[in-house]
Amino acid sequence: MFQRFSFHIRRLQPSAQKAALATATAATCYYSLSRHVEPHHTLFCDSNETTTTTLLNWSGTHAVTTSHYWEPETVEQVEAIVQHCQRHRQTLRPLGSALSPNAIGFASEGMLQMAGLDRIIRVEGQQVTVQAGARVSQVIEALREHQLTLPNLASIAEQQMGGLIQVGAHGTGRTLAPLDAYVTQLKLVTPAHPRAVTITREDPLFHLCTVGLGCLGVVVEITMQCVPAHELVEHTFVVSRKEAIERVQEWLQEHKHMRYMWIPYTDSVVVVTNNPREKWSDGSVPTPTVFSREEQFRPLLDLLHELDPDVDAIGMGFGELRDALLAFDPLNLEHVQRCNRAEAEFWKRSQGYRIRPSDEVLQFDCGGQQWVWEVCFPTGTQEATNGNDMAYMQKLLQGIEETHQIPAHAPIEQRWSASSPSKMSPAHGDANGLHSWVGIIAYLPSEDERQRRQITDMFTGIYCDWMRQVGQPFHATSHWAKLERPASMNRLIDLQLFLQQRFPLHEFNALRAKLDPHNILANPLLNLILGDPRNLD
Numbered sequence: 001m002f003q004r005f006s007f008h009i010r011r012l013q014p015s016a017q018k019a020a021l022a023t024a025t026a027a028t029c030y031y032s033l034s035r036h037v038e039p040h041h042t043l044f045c046d047s048n049e050t051t052t053t054t055l056l057n058w059s060g061t062h063a064v065t066t067s068h069y070w071e072p073e074t075v076e077q078v079e080a081i082v083q084h085c086q087r088h089r090q091t092l093r094p095l096g097s098a099l100s101p102n103a104i105g106f107a108s109e110g111m112l113q114m115a116g117l118d119r120i121i122r123v124e125g126q127q128v129t130v131q132a133g134a135r136v137s138q139v140i141e142a143l144r145e146h147q148l149t150l151p152n153l154a155s156i157a158e159q160q161m162g163g164l165i166q167v168g169a170h171g172t173g174r175t176l177a178p179l180d181a182y183v184t185q186l187k188l189v190t191p192a193h194p195r196a197v198t199i200t201r202e203d204p205l206f207h208l209c210t211v212g213l214g215c216l217g218v219v220v221e222i223t224m225q226c227v228p229a230h231e232l233v234e235h236t237f238v239v240s241r242k243e244a245i246e247r248v249q250e251w252l253q254e255h256k257h258m259r260y261m262w263i264p265y266t267d268s269v270v271v272v273t274n275n276p277r278e279k280w281s282d283g284s285v286p287t288p289t290v291f292s293r294e295e296q297f298r299p300l301l302d303l304l305h306e307l308d309p310d311v312d313a314i315g316m317g318f319g320e321l322r323d324a325l326l327a328f329d330p331l332n333l334e335h336v337q338r339c340n341r342a343e344a345e346f347w348k349r350s351q352g353y354r355i356r357p358s359d360e361v362l363q364f365d366c367g368g369q370q371w372v373w374e375v376c377f378p379t380g381t382q383e384a385t386n387g388n389d390m391a392y393m394q395k396l397l398q399g400i401e402e403t404h405q406i407p408a409h410a411p412i413e414q415r416w417s418a419s420s421p422s423k424m425s426p427a428h429g430d431a432n433g434l435h436s437w438v439g440i441i442a443y444l445p446s447e448d449e450r451q452r453r454q455i456t457d458m459f460t461g462i463y464c465d466w467m468r469q470v471g472q473p474f475h476a477t478s479h480w481a482k483l484e485r486p487a488s489m490n491r492l493i494d495l496q497l498f499l500q501q502r503f504p505l506h507e508f509n510a511l512r513a514k515l516d517p518h519n520i521l522a523n524p525l526l527n528l529i530l531g532d533p534r535n536l537d
């Protein structure tokens with residue numbers, strides 16, 4: 001009657017190996033696969049033995065150990081587990097691929113791993129319906145045979161579809177909203193309902209549930225609008241800061257996708273644009289550029305050999321080389337400046353064109369283990385930026401390079417998106433709104449604990465403090481997957497007040513209270529910054 005219910009993640013995401021895990025002691029919990037067993041039989045644990053599962057997020061910045069870890073494979077199992085946890089007031093945090101830099105999906109009190117629900121259910125017209133544990137890469141692959149693809153992508157495709165939308169993940173493009181905006185229907189398992197409920201765009205709750213931060217229920221099924229598969233012509237070029245600032249409006253209008261990579265302490269801004277092949281209607285599509293790897297990597301390799309003549313750099317990719325360089329002295333201002341100059345040279349030698357399917361070019365190398373923080377702020381309309389995007393960057397860089405002399409690793413990435421109708425999206429706003437997303441980074445280039453701690457202190461201290469200060473007049477809010485726990489009571493209060501004014505928290509928390517009356521789905525971070533819905537006045 002009972003089938004052994006494994007407490008291991010059976011299928012670690014192939015390209016997200018960094019989300020490592022270890023499981024201690026033999027699993028002793030059993031899960032009934034039958035929906036018809038008596039409720040108290042749905043989960044059975046031998047309380048004499050404890051099984052613990054330890055997870056590490058992709059960035060290598062957060063770990064969690066839990067003795068309550070579920071891996072369902074069917075919607076019925078999700079329903080049974082949610083009901084069991086609801087009865088026992090047991091925390092059950094929905095978890096995707098654990099890619100979120102702040103580990104927003106972690107809860108040591110209990111987690112529900114969705115990787116086992118990864119079926120592509122159907123493709124109908126231009127819409128795809130998938131189980132929420134399907135990874136973005138799987139969905140793209142399945143769409144290929146239908147000559148379809150997703151409307152936009154984040155820089156990595158190993159997220160689960162549930163994780164992608166629940167935090168409001170985005171790509172870049174003036175007219176392209178974050179991915180949650182393309183959801184047309186959701187199926188949600190909530191503690192308040194014994195069976196999954198379907199929520200469509202017509203439902204008044206829909207725009208709260210699309211970016212629900214895992215607090216409103218377990219998303220088990222998602223229907224998303226797709227677009228015809230297309231090739232993009234990617235153009236990478238390097239300009240001065242002056243030109244990047246002066247031409248941003250022109251380039252935003254001209255290019256379907258555009259991102260800037262600002263390289264601190266250099267006058268180089270790497271611009272990457274992507275446009276459909278059809279843009280060149282006269283047939284004069286640019287010729288792809290063939291790079292000599294030797295030529296391209298020379299500035300990085302020269303610096304590395306200068307620092308250590310005996311180093312073996314054979315086979316190292318760009319991200320590994322940058323890590324190897326920074327590792328010599330990642331907080332030394334002069335050293336970081338040298339690394340950044342070498343990186344700028346690398347990009348100058350990488351200028352040119354390539355033509356590939358959209359799902360290949362819209363992903364890019366994000367580097368190794370790292371601290372990141374990304375904020376989003378409104379910057380005018382889709383027709384015209386109001387200049388906030390460039391004003392923000394100028395202020396940020398001035399503080400980094402002049403006032404605080406922060407050893408800022410490269411790049412500082414800037415992207416744009418249209419508004420999202422999801423009420424909890426950082427890019428929520430008028431239908432015609434334009435938003436800019438800016439992300440800072442500090443790599444953790446070695447396993448040296450002392451060095452990692454020092455980088456962490458610098459990043460979460462002076463660097464994030466400055467970013468926070470710059471963002472205030474722009475009403476910049478954090479990407480939900482990159483918002484770390486405030487370091488002091490004062491910061492916490494500031495953040496709570498800001499979030500209350502920036503988001504409809506009252507409405508969101510009221511819905512949490514309705515769908516999850518015992519608040520089993522949230523984790524301590526969210527209860528801290530959003531409040532505990534059981535305490536609503």
Ligand SMILES: Cc1cc2nc3c(=O)[nH]c(=O)nc-3n(C[C@H](O)[C@H](O)[C@H](O)COP(=O)(O)OP(=O)(O)OC[C@H]3O[C@@H](n4cnc5c(N)ncnc54)[C@H](O)[C@@H]3O)c2cc1C
Nearest residue numbers: 096097098099100105154155160162163169170214219481
């Ligand atoms: C290298 C790298 C590059 C990235 N690039 C981008 C980028 O370009 N743009 C961007 O916006 N973000 C980016 N991110 C952040 C990342 O896209 C998000 O954190 C991501 O969407 C998380 O997906 P996940 O499956 O790993 O979810 P997790 O991190 O496991 O969980 C994220 C949240 O979703 C909830 N959740 C997950 N599944 C479900 C479900 N089925 N039902 C209910 N709630 C659920 C969790 O409770 C949690 O709140 C990047 C992250 C990394 C590591």
